[in-house]
Amino acid sequence: MSTYLVAFVVGPLEATAPVDVGGIPLRIVHVPGKGHLTAMGLDIGAFALSWFQDYYGIPYPGDKVDLLALPDFAAGAMENLGCITFRESLLLIDPATSTQAEQQNIADVVAHELAHMWFGDLVTMRWWNGIWLNEAFATFMELAACDAYRPEWGRWTLFGLERSAAFETDSLVSTRSVEYEVRSPADCEGMFDVLTYQKGAALLRMLEQYLGAERFRQGVSHYLRRHEYANTATNDLWDAIEETSGQPVRRMMDSWIWQPGYPLVRAGIDGDAVVLHQQRFAFGAADGDADALGGGAAAAWLVPVHVRSGDEELTALLDEHDLRVPVADADAPVVVNAGGHGFFRVAYDDKLRSRLGADVLGGLDTLERYNLVDDAWNEVVAGRLAAADFLTFVVEGFGAERKLAVWQSIVVGLRGLGRLLDDDAYPAFQARVRSLVAPVVADLGDPVDGEDDLRAKLRGLLTATLAIQGDDAAAQARGAQLYARSVDDPGSADPELVAAATSIVAAGGGDDEYARLLAGYRDGTTPQNQLRHLYALAEFDREDLILRTCELAMSGEIKTQNAPFLLRQCIANRRHGATAWRFVRQHWDEANSAFPTNTIVRMIDSVRLLTEEAVAADVQAFFAEHPIHQAAKTLEQVLERQRVNTALRARESARFAAALT
Numbered sequence: 001m002s003t004y005l006v007a008f009v010v011g012p013l014e015a016t017a018p019v020d021v022g023g024i025p026l027r028i029v030h031v032p033g034k035g036h037l038t039a040m041g042l043d044i045g046a047f048a049l050s051w052f053q054d055y056y057g058i059p060y061p062g063d064k065v066d067l068l069a070l071p072d073f074a075a076g077a078m079e080n081l082g083c084i085t086f087r088e089s090l091l092l093i094d095p096a097t098s099t100q101a102e103q104q105n106i107a108d109v110v111a112h113e114l115a116h117m118w119f120g121d122l123v124t125m126r127w128w129n130g131i132w133l134n135e136a137f138a139t140f141m142e143l144a145a146c147d148a149y150r151p152e153w154g155r156w157t158l159f160g161l162e163r164s165a166a167f168e169t170d171s172l173v174s175t176r177s178v179e180y181e182v183r184s185p186a187d188c189e190g191m192f193d194v195l196t197y198q199k200g201a202a203l204l205r206m207l208e209q210y211l212g213a214e215r216f217r218q219g220v221s222h223y224l225r226r227h228e229y230a231n232t233a234t235n236d237l238w239d240a241i242e243e244t245s246g247q248p249v250r251r252m253m254d255s256w257i258w259q260p261g262y263p264l265v266r267a268g269i270d271g272d273a274v275v276l277h278q279q280r281f282a283f284g285a286a287d288g289d290a291d292a293l294g295g296g297a298a299a300a301w302l303v304p305v306h307v308r309s310g311d312e313e314l315t316a317l318l319d320e321h322d323l324r325v326p327v328a329d330a331d332a333p334v335v336v337n338a339g340g341h342g343f344f345r346v347a348y349d350d351k352l353r354s355r356l357g358a359d360v361l362g363g364l365d366t367l368e369r370y371n372l373v374d375d376a377w378n379e380v381v382a383g384r385l386a387a388a389d390f391l392t393f394v395v396e397g398f399g400a401e402r403k404l405a406v407w408q409s410i411v412v413g414l415r416g417l418g419r420l421l422d423d424d425a426y427p428a429f430q431a432r433v434r435s436l437v438a439p440v441v442a443d444l445g446d447p448v449d450g451e452d453d454l455r456a457k458l459r460g461l462l463t464a465t466l467a468i469q470g471d472d473a474a475a476q477a478r479g480a481q482l483y484a485r486s487v488d489d490p491g492s493a494d495p496e497l498v499a500a501a502t503s504i505v506a507a508g509g510g511d512d513e514y515a516r517l518l519a520g521y522r523d524g525t526t527p528q529n530q531l532r533h534l535y536a537l538a539e540f541d542r543e544d545l546i547l548r549t550c551e552l553a554m555s556g557e558i559k560t561q562n563a564p565f566l567l568r569q570c571i572a573n574r575r576h577g578a579t580a581w582r583f584v585r586q587h588w589d590e591a592n593s594a595f596p597t598n599t600i601v602r603m604i605d606s607v608r609l610l611t612e613e614a615v616a617a618d619v620q621a622f623f624a625e626h627p628i629h630q631a632a633k634t635l636e637q638v639l640e641r642q643r644v645n646t647a648l649r650a651r652e653s654a655r656f657a658a659a660l661t
């Protein structure tokens with residue numbers, strides 16, 4: 001076993017009684033007084049430990065599992081064999097007062113680390129260039145295990161939002177290939193990003209869906225058995241899966257791993273065939289601008305494409321730039337990327353687009369509808385669709401939508417639209433948000449005992465959207481009431497609504513509300529409740545209060561594992577982000593010496609949302625003088641993303657404002 005997987009933990013700690021998982025004792029170790037927050041961690045831990053042994057077909061390669069909750073930890077968690085360390089907020093939780101997202105976080109991270117016990121620990125990469133596969137695979141397995149643990153969450157569908165974060169970075173000219181040569185510690189540290197975890201996991205999901213889940217699983221098991229207690233390179237996994245599946249896995253995956261970016265697949269109809277064409281998708285390069293992308297414009301991927309035409313399901317490999325897929329009924333509605341798992345975007349021609357009306361949309365898979373919204377919003381960012389047309393598309397097609405994942409995608413678009421507008425144009429947009437969202441909130445009604453977690457979460461998301469983006473007085477009053485009730489009688493209100501209410505109170509709050517939320521952070525009885533209050537301190541709509549939060553982040557009171565993320569949230573504040581940015585710039589040296597090196601670029605990644613010309617220029621000039629050496633590539637991407645957003649605002653602000661009046 002590699003030395004990086006060994007840990008000794010010393011401190012005043014207590015352990016739960018062991019849970020027996022087929023002969024393996026599983027415990028949670030924590031600081032005294034937190035034993036009452038361990039039940040869910042033990043439950044998912046026992047589930048995942050047993051599930052992975054079945055999936056891999058290999059016994060757990062150790063004789064005990066301790067999960068340790070550490071009060072301050074720079075990373076999220078670390079897969080030391082049998083001695084797995086976590087932030088408290090990623091292991092300790094009270095299920096009765098926490099949201100679905102908070103519970104899912106725990107399930108994800110516990111499953112992720114346990115997946116590493118085989119993939120990473122039993123079989124270890126030969127060198128650090130392989131760290132991406134280590135993390136991508138553990139992320140893939142975390143999602144698969146979580147999907148089995150709570151099928152009602154539809155984990156693979158909710159992954160859409162995380163995959164979109166990978167698309168966002170991968171749509172930049174400055175993106176990178178998933179794998180690259182690692183020569184220095186900085187090269188290695190740069191690999192722990194959204195392209196490793198989220199894009200990597202999405203590529204594995206695409207491969208699994210193409211081969212079939214069981215054939216993919218057999219390949220993974222074959223790989224682990226062949227290389228147990230040894231080291232591997234990336235190709236060893238592709239070769240093992242190729243042997244069990246008989247498919248050209250290495251050639252396919254090489255096209256995704258060694259080329260930066262991803263394809264836009266254009267779809268049209270010609271005679272009796274759907275015709276597909278691929279080109280690289282990039283924000284800064286409309287229609288694959290050859291200058292901006294250099295040689296990348298001509299890139300082609302080996303794309304597994306699932307096509308549904310009417311009731312007919314077809315699978316094709318788009319190998320070169322173009323492919324014809326004959327269909328039985330040339331007049332039927334067509335979905336390219338059926339099932340929604342492919343790592344590419346789709347642009348339909350007018351004829352195919354017109355067949356996807358509101359009546360057809362309702363019959364699509366949730367992830368397919370998610371992708372339609374996500375693709376449309378990104379066409380706005382790329383300059384190929386007007387902001388006003390995106391809003392019309394959502395209003396006309398999705399008023400009847402009741403799936404959380406699709407609304408998550410819509411809300412991303414709505415927040416983006418809101419950031420295009422000056423203060424005088426904003427109220428007209430808020431009225432549009434109200435007319436879109438209020439009927440859905442009314443239809444969802446009040447929480448009902450035993451209801452679906454995702455319905456409760458949708459109610460929370462849309463109540464906050466209606467109150468904050470929609471400036472709806474009734475929703476704001478409801479938020480204030482709910483929050484007051486949750487303080488008087490914790491556990492009496494629905495956790496999703498309490499979480500929404502915390503944001504609502506902050507967004508409309510003054511000094512009194514600030515004092516209450518700060519007290520909520522200081523006196524919080526669970527890590528989740530504390531963090532919810534802490535990050536809400538960045539959501540106030542008063543400049544002096546945002547500055548107070550910035551000061552708090554630098555005061556030493558906030559753990560250094562959280563303070564950089566609090567500053568990131570302040571920079572993301574819609575009206576006072578530039579003020580927070582100036583604060584961070586003034587405290588740059590102090591922040592760099594106080595916070596973990598891996599958090600510095602994350603602290604400032606929300607500068608991409610600062611799109612006023614002068615502020616954007618200031619950010620770009622500052623980082624020309626102050627590079628972040630341990631995250632040079634990520635910084636380059638953040639700065640390009642800011643330029644893309646600044647151009648978007650310059651292009652759309654007046655045009656969109658005019659369309660709203």
Ligand SMILES: [Zn+2]
Binds near residue numbers: 134138
């Ligand atoms: Zn990991």
